[in-house]
Amino acid sequence: MGMLGIIGILGGIGLLCGVLIFVVFKVLPKEPESLKKIEEVSRCLPGMNCGACGYPGCFAYAQALAKDKDIFFTSTCATVLQEPEMLESLEKLLDLEIDASEMDKKAVVKCYGNSKWLGQYSGVRSCKAASSLAGGPKECPYGCLGFGDCMEVCPVDAIQIDKELNVAVVDPDKCTGCGLCVRECPNNIIELVQSYANIVFLCNYGSLKNIPGRKKCDLGCLRCRKCFKVCENDAIIWNEEKGIPEFDFSKCTLCGKCIEVCPHDRLIELSDIVLKEKLGLLSKKK
Amino acid sequence: MTNLITIFIVMAVANNIVLSQFLGLCPFFGVSKKLSNAVSMGMAVTLVMLISSVVTSVIYNYVLVPYDVEFMQIVLYILVIASLVQIVELAIKRTNISLYNALGIYLPLITTNCAVLGVALINSAENYTILESTASALGGGIGFTLVLIIMSGIREKLDLADTPRSMKGLPIAFITAALLALAFMGFNGMI
Numbered sequence: 001m002g003m004l005g006i007i008g009i010l011g012g013i014g015l016l017c018g019v020l021i022f023v024v025f026k027v028l029p030k031e032p033e034s035l036k037k038i039e040e041v042s043r044c045l046p047g048m049n050c051g052a053c054g055y056p057g058c059f060a061y062a063q064a065l066a067k068d069k070d071i072f073f074t075s076t077c078a079t080v081l082q083e084p085e086m087l088e089s090l091e092k093l094l095d096l097e098i099d100a101s102e103m104d105k106k107a108v109v110k111c112y113g114n115s116k117w118l119g120q121y122s123g124v125r126s127c128k129a130a131s132s133l134a135g136g137p138k139e140c141p142y143g144c145l146g147f148g149d150c151m152e153v154c155p156v157d158a159i160q161i162d163k164e165l166n167v168a169v170v171d172p173d174k175c176t177g178c179g180l181c182v183r184e185c186p187n188n189i190i191e192l193v194q195s196y197a198n199i200v201f202l203c204n205y206g207s208l209k210n211i212p213g214r215k216k217c218d219l220g221c222l223r224c225r226k227c228f229k230v231c232e233n234d235a236i237i238w239n240e241e242k243g244i245p246e247f248d249f250s251k252c253t254l255c256g257k258c259i260e261v262c263p264h265d266r267l268i269e270l271s272d273i274v275l276k277e278k279l280g281l282l283s284k285k286k
Numbered sequence: 287m288t289n290l291i292t293i294f295i296v297m298a299v300a301n302n303i304v305l306s307q308f309l310g311l312c313p314f315f316g317v318s319k320k321l322s323n324a325v326s327m328g329m330a331v332t333l334v335m336l337i338s339s340v341v342t343s344v345i346y347n348y349v350l351v352p353y354d355v356e357f358m359q360i361v362l363y364i365l366v367i368a369s370l371v372q373i374v375e376l377a378i379k380r381t382n383i384s385l386y387n388a389l390g391i392y393l394p395l396i397t398t399n400c401a402v403l404g405v406a407l408i409n410s411a412e413n414y415t416i417l418e419s420t421a422s423a424l425g426g427g428i429g430f431t432l433v434l435i436i437m438s439g440i441r442e443k444l445d446l447a448d449t450p451r452s453m454k455g456l457p458i459a460f461i462t463a464a465l466l467a468l469a470f471m472g473f474n475g476m477i
Contacts, residue, residue, distance in 0.1 A: 006355055013345070013362060017369035024373050028380040035383060057391060132451050 038066045044090040046079040050155040052178030053077045069094040079176050105177035105192040106170070107158075109150075110204040113167030115140035115220075131186040140220065142204040144168055144189050150181035199235075199247050199258075227258035290421040293414070297425030300474055303401050304433045305467040310401030314434065315459060317392070324438035328431025330392040332424070335402050337374060338367045339423030342406040343416045356410070363406050371397045401430060437466065 042062035054075045055061040064071050072094070080086045121137035123129055127149040130137050138145060146166035151159040158174035159181060161167070168190070170181075182190045189204045203221040227245050228238040235251035236258060238244075245258075301307060304314045310331070317327040342363050350356050375393050378386045386393075396402060405426040409419040440462055449458050 005353065006358060009349060009353065009355065010358065010362065010365075013349075014365055017365060021369055021372055021376070024376050028377060030380070035379070059391070063387075 038062050040093055041065050041090070044080070044086055044093055045077060046083075046086065048079070048155060050079075050178060050180065052155070052180050065094065079178065081177070105179075105194055106172050106175045107177060107179070107181055107190050108193050108200050108202075109144060109168045109170055109190050110200075110202050111142075111144040111167060111189050112202065113144040113146055113162075113165045115143040128186045136187070142187055142189070144187070149184050149186070150190060153180045153184040155180065194249065199249070199252055201245055201247070203244075222263060224263060226261045226263065230257045230261045232257070290418060293418055294421045294425040295476070297405075297422045298429035298432065299470065300476055302429045302433060302470050302473075303404065303426045304430060305463075305470040307404065309404040310399055310430060313392075313396070313399065313401075314437065314463070315456065318434055318437040318441055318459075321435065321438045321442060323392075324434040325431070326389055327392045327396075328427070328434045330389045331396055331399065331401060331430050332427025334367070334371055334374065334393070334396055334399075335405050335423045335427040335430075336420065338363075338370050338402055339406055339409055339419045339426075340416060341366055341370060343409055343414065343419035346410045347416065350410075359407065359410055360403075363403055367402055367406070368397050401426070433466070433470075437463065440466075 038059070039062075042059050045058040045062055047058050049057040051057065053061045055064055061075075061077065072090075080090055115138045118137055118139060121130055121133075123133065125147050127145045127147045130145050130147060131141075136143075136145060144167045146161050146168060148159075148161045148168065150168050151161055155178065156174050156176055158171045158176070160169050160171070162169045168181075170190075177192055179192055182188075182192060187204065193200055201221075221244065223243045225238060225245075228236045232255070233251045233253055235248050235253075237246045237248060239246050297303070303309050304311065313327055313331070317323050342359075345362060345366065346356075346359065350359060350362070371394065375386075378389065378393070405423050409422055412418075412422075414422060437459075441459060444458055444462065453461075
């Protein structure tokens with residue numbers, strides 16, 4: 001049995017398999033109508049199976065969509081919203097009307113990572129592992145640890161860890177707002193904001209009282225309410241329960257007074273600018 | 287006949303694919319979180335294992351052995367199993383849509399699952415006839431399903447149990463698997 005014989009056997013069986021698949025494909029009856037619609041829907045989806053919509057893969061999502069189109073509003077595919085062409089074809093296919101600007105969201109990391117380390121942490125390089133250890137290795141238990149769990153889960157590589165600040169930074173141009181990082185972060189630092197949101201609040205210190213034994217970070221929110229008091233347009237709503245400012249974007253005129261008045265500047269920022277500044281991309285901005 | 291039954295039982299429990307031969311560990315941990323998924327996966331693996339074992343055994347006994355080219359088995363088996371899965375998936379999709387939905391994503395997922403290939407290679411190594419290969423594949427598939435169902439049942443309960451935080455999820459699953467494997471070693475006394 002020479003080399004040629006072996007090649008013959010392998011090639012022959014390969015050819016046989018190929019022909020068999022072809023024959024089966026041609027001979028069998030066509031798939032039922034219901035499946036056809038699912039396949040059409042799945043062709044309008046991005047197909048990267050990120051699972052951010054809450055379904056196991058794009059095909060399962062397409063199945064759910066074909067059955068009930070209103071699912072799109074409760075569990076949204078963020079990538080489709082980013083691509084006008086995809087969105088249009090899906091709208092046409094499912095007979096939907098989608099206001100993309102309302103549903104389009106971006107992730108924002110609500111921390112500057114300024115809090116000091118309690119000691120030297122030499123465990124597993126993962127935020128989840130570190131934060132489960134006695135409230136985390138940093139002074140502020142709500143702060144960004146910068147080990148990059150969110151960076152790893154991001155399907156579009158929109159998150160980087162800033163080496164200097166040791167904090168996660170989202171690139172708003174790449175972010176699709178899928179929300180995977182929001183679920184991944186053990187300290188719930190990342191939040192999805194509407195992409196037209198022009199002001200964001202960048203502290204995550206969630207307790208009104210100081211935590212015993214832990215120092216607040218130098219740049220943390222003081223709960224001084226100056227931003228709330230200075231706003232002339234009622235665009236800032238003070239959340240009494242959490243002690244944080246919340247924004248009504250429709251009333252905000254971008255006057256910037258709240259930014260000026262904040263004793264720890266940079267806590268409230270124009271979102272697009274702050275995101276780019278953190279990335280060091282400000283100079284490139286048009 | 288007794289020979290076939292022995293092969294079936296040995297493959298199902300004593301030489302269990304997952305817990306004694308450590309094949310197919312990826313789906314064993316990946317798909318054993320929910321009982322319903324485990325059943326679908328077990329069904330799909332059993333089906334593919336059965337069909338592929340019969341076909342590879344035919345190829346082994348009537349092509350590879352007569353021409354004395356047994357060393358080609360791995361390449362050929364991968365080729366044959368992959369195309370078989372394609373055909374089976376196509377056939378199920380076109381004829382029985384509810385079965386297709388039940389098997390779901392798992393059917394294409396196991397195209398080159400090592401448990402499927404492993405059973406085919408074991409059959410060849412043991413020089414099984416076609417009938418014996420069928421019994422062995424059926425045993426392997428049912429053993430895989432059995433272990434997957436046991437494991438998913440345990441893991442569903444473990445999710446509710448008060449495990450230490452550092453042990454939650456996979457770590458405790460690994461320990462459970464080790465204990466299960468120890469328990470399955472008891473079946474070795476049967477043969």
